[in-house]
Amino acid sequence: MLASVHIVCFATSYAVALVLEISRLVFRSGVRGAVMLGFAGTGWILHTAFLYYRASSLLSSSQDWYLLAAWVLVLVYLYLTWFHPQQHFGVFLLPLVLGLVATARWFTDPQPLAREPISKVWGGVHAVSILLATVSVLVGFAAGVMYLSQVRRLKGRRTLLAPLRLPSLEWLERASGRAIVVSLLMTGVGVLSGVMLNVINYRRHDPVLPWNDPFVLATLGMFAWLLGATVLAACYRPARRGRKVAYLTLASFVFLAIALGMGLFMRTQHGRPRTAAGAAGAAPLDGQNLPPAAGGRGSPGGGP
Amino acid sequence: MNVRVIGCSHRGTPIALRERLAFGRGETAEALDHWRRVFRNVEAVLLSTCNRVEVYAAGPAEIPAAEQVAGFLARFHKLVAAELLPHLYVHDGPTAVRHLFTVAASLDSMVLGEPQILAQVKQAYQAATERDATGPLLHAAFQAAIRVARRVATETAIHQRRVSVPSVAVADFARGVFERFDDKQTLVIGAGEMAEETLRYLRDEGARRVTVVNRHLERAVALAAAWQGAARPWEELLEALAAADLVIGTTAAGKPVVTLEDFRRVEASRQQRPLVILDLAVPRDFEPAVGGRPDVYLYSVDDLQAACRRNQAERDKELPAARAIIDQETGRFMADLYRRATGPVIQQLKDGWQKPKEQEIERLLARLPGLDERARNEIRLSFDRLLGKLLHPPLESLRDESRNGIPHGLLDALSRLFRLKD
Numbered sequence: 274m275l276a277s278v279h280i281v282c283f284a285t286s287y288a289v290a291l292v293l294e295i296s297r298l299v300f301r302s303g304v305r306g307a308v309m310l311g312f313a314g315t316g317w318i319l320h321t322a323f324l325y326y327r328a329s330s331l332l333s334s335s336q337d338w339y340l341l342a343a344w345v346l347v348l349v350y351l352y353l354t355w356f357h358p359q360q361h362f363g364v365f366l367l368p369l370v371l372g373l374v375a376t377a378r379w380f381t382d383p384q385p386l387a388r389e390p391i392s393k394v395w396g397g398v399h400a401v402s403i404l405l406a407t408v409s410v411l412v413g414f415a416a417g418v419m420y421l422s423q424v425r426r427l428k429g430r431r432t433l434l435a436p437l438r439l440p441s442l443e444w445l446e447r448a449s450g451r452a453i454v455v456s457l458l459m460t461g462v463g464v465l466s467g468v469m470l471n472v473i474n475y476r477r478h479d480p481v482l483p484w485n486d487p488f489v490l491a492t493l494g495m496f497a498w499l500l501g502a503t504v505l506a507a508c509y510r511p512a513r514r515g516r517k518v519a520y521l522t523l524a525s526f527v528f529l530a531i532a533l534g535m536g537l538f539m540r541t542q543h544g545r546p547r548t549a550a551g552a553a554g555a556a557p558l559d560g561q562n563l564p565p566a567a568g569g570r571g572s573p574g575g576g577p
Numbered sequence: 578m579n580v581r582v583i584g585c586s587h588r589g590t591p592i593a594l595r596e597r598l599a600f601g602r603g604e605t606a607e608a609l610d611h612w613r614r615v616f617r618n619v620e621a622v623l624l625s626t627c628n629r630v631e632v633y634a635a636g637p638a639e640i641p642a643a644e645q646v647a648g649f650l651a652r653f654h655k656l657v658a659a660e661l662l663p664h665l666y667v668h669d670g671p672t673a674v675r676h677l678f679t680v681a682a683s684l685d686s687m688v689l690g691e692p693q694i695l696a697q698v699k700q701a702y703q704a705a706t707e708r709d710a711t712g713p714l715l716h717a718a719f720q721a722a723i724r725v726a727r728r729v730a731t732e733t734a735i736h737q738r739r740v741s742v743p744s745v746a747v748a749d750f751a752r753g754v755f756e757r758f759d760d761k762q763t764l765v766i767g768a769g770e771m772a773e774e775t776l777r778y779l780r781d782e783g784a785r786r787v788t789v790v791n792r793h794l795e796r797a798v799a800l801a802a803a804w805q806g807a808a809r810p811w812e813e814l815l816e817a818l819a820a821a822d823l824v825i826g827t828t829a830a831g832k833p834v835v836t837l838e839d840f841r842r843v844e845a846s847r848q849q850r851p852l853v854i855l856d857l858a859v860p861r862d863f864e865p866a867v868g869g870r871p872d873v874y875l876y877s878v879d880d881l882q883a884a885c886r887r888n889q890a891e892r893d894k895e896l897p898a899a900r901a902i903i904d905q906e907t908g909r910f911m912a913d914l915y916r917r918a919t920g921p922v923i924q925q926l927k928d929g930w931q932k933p934k935e936q937e938i939e940r941l942l943a944r945l946p947g948l949d950e951r952a953r954n955e956i957r958l959s960f961d962r963l964l965g966k967l968l969h970p971p972l973e974s975l976r977d978e979s980r981n982g983i984p985h986g987l988l989d990a991l992s993r994l995f996r997l998k999d
Binding site: 301303423426427428439440441442443444447514515516517 | 732734750752753754755756757848849850851868871872874
């Protein structure tokens with residue numbers, strides 16, 4: 274039965290959990306917390322089953338990649354809601370989850386898009402690191418938005434008027450800061466492993482991914498941004514504080530959105546079989562077949 | 578079986594009289610000893626808080642009337658009983674139990690939902706138990722009251738919102754900014770009473786590093802010593818402000834002691850660390866414009882009081898749900914109590930039939946020596962079933978009758994019919 278799970282099944286569970294989260298802002302209920310966690314947990318189990326039955330080809334398509342990112346994000350949500358039941362994390366995290374699932378459903382192709390990576394190890398490292406970088410940017414973004422909301426509430430002396438319950442600024446600042454560092458590390462690993470894949474291709478005289486590929490440029494832009502922001506924060510104390518960290522997370526999210534958008538809607542060769550012409554004059558840079566790439570409307574050979 | 582409460586509270590009794598009636602800890606023990614001498618076989622718990630003085634009395638037979646309890650209280654405090662009597666309320670039976678549950682759940686407190694009353698009820702019960710003044714009735718009543726209070730706290734949000742200015746300042750505002758307080762520097766400007774109360778809440782939250790700045794250094798030193806903090810002279814106010822994470826303003830100054838200009842001077846050295854300012858002074862110690870600076874969260878007494886009022890309104894909304902729990906639990910407790918009252922008669926009835934049953938079985942088995950063990954057991958079971966069926970109607974009637982009170986008439990009839998002893 275679990276083999277026949279469809280994306281709509283777990284997406285609906287997450288949507289119901291989100292509606293229940295939002296209803297917490299309107300009225301009190303003794304059983305809602307358990308029901309909400311029940312829906313999110315059931316959705317996550319169905320989600321796991323969906324991914325499990327695709328395990329043989331997991332991460333071979335951009336749809337898998339988006340769904341796996343959503344799966345990790347739901348895990349983060351479940352963890353936070355279990356240990357901090359009073360806080361309304363779901364209001365900020367579940368829309369991101371649904372966004373990833375919706376993107377997977379409507380803007381990606383479930384078919385494997387590229388040939389097997391030349392190195393399974395580097396291919397795996399590349400895919401997982403970019404995936405974790407994406408999740409940490411999303412978590413950081415949620416923490417940053419929560420921080421700014423909390424600032425607004427506290428400045429407006431509305432801590433008690435508004436039913437929205439958020440963690441303290443100190444907690445959110447720490448979470449945002451850590452999310453930036455993790456996303457920098459993961460993006461760095463993703464870029465390096467991509468370079469390694471390209472080097473291997475280059476040595477074998479296989480087509481390589483051009484350095485000026487839009488997805489590669491956007492990813493490098495995000496990496497440069499995260500690196501710059503982290504160096505600045507390390508050297509200049511106030512940059513590690515409060516609103517600045519929150520704004521850094523928002524900017525990181527914009528870079529991520531651009532990178533993902535490039536992968537979905539621009540002509541990119543990232544994650545697609547490459548022709549020799551496409552590789553002409555290209556410097557060895559990014560990896561082969563994996564993350565968000567291709568399948569999008571604008572990509573060669575990709576369909577909606 | 579009777580339960581009665583006689584007492585006075587903030588509802589209708591002036592504080593001057595409540596003060597005169599109040600019992601200190603030592604006095605409570607003395608009064609309970611005295612009670613046991615005067616009213617033998619009457620259980621008692623003495624609840625004395627700043628808002629109420631109540632005597633809970635219970636016993637299997639007659640318990641003292643309001644006049645007797647007023648006389649007892651008056652003699653103990655050397656007052657005139659006639660003066661007291663008009664201020665005392667008396668509740669009996671289910672009303673007394675409901676009152677106890679209502680008090681323990683903090684629904685009758687001056688500040689609805691304040692948490693201290695439950696601890697005070699527990700202390701009163703413990704003190705009475707230590708003096709051997711409690712018995713089965715008040716044990717059951719107070720243990721149920723504690724359980725009911727916990728149920729109200731768990732199932733409603735009546736205790737969740739804080740309603741005093743210092744507690745709201747710390748729990749609802751400062752906690753919104755800081756996750757922990759043990760690594761935060763608290764600066765107290767002035768040495769007002771409000772500062773001490775706020776420090777008490779902060780200490781509960783883990784605050785350890787306290788600096789006091791006051792125009793009179795000796796008062797700063799005294800307050801700092803009480804909280805294991807440091808005192809600094811008034812001239813170092815801005816330096817202390819630069820180092821602070823949390824500021825409590827409580828001076829009696831006629832104009833702001835920290836202006837926007839003053840704050841701007843120390844702002845750079847703060848390196849954008851968040852600063853929570855609880856300005857509890859009237860007139861205010863901080864110019865309101867300071868609150869407009871980034872990373873500064875400034876709250877005046879008006880802000881905090883508005884939050885307290887909103888919290889109080891939120892608590893009030895929970896009142897119907899809390900009252901429903903109290904009603905349900907009162908009904909359950911009274912039903913238990915009435916059932917317990919019928920217990921001895923039921924036991925005597927059962928025991929009274931048991932002996933003839935055993936005798937008849939023995940006689941029958943003696944006359945039928947050839948029976949095997951299985952047949953003997955069948956006979957025993959048959960007699961047991963017969964006895965159960967015979968006893969079922971009177972026991973059911975007792976159970977039905979005891980739903981609304983102790984069925985004295987039925988108990989009396991059964992006792993006489995079956996010649997049961999008292």
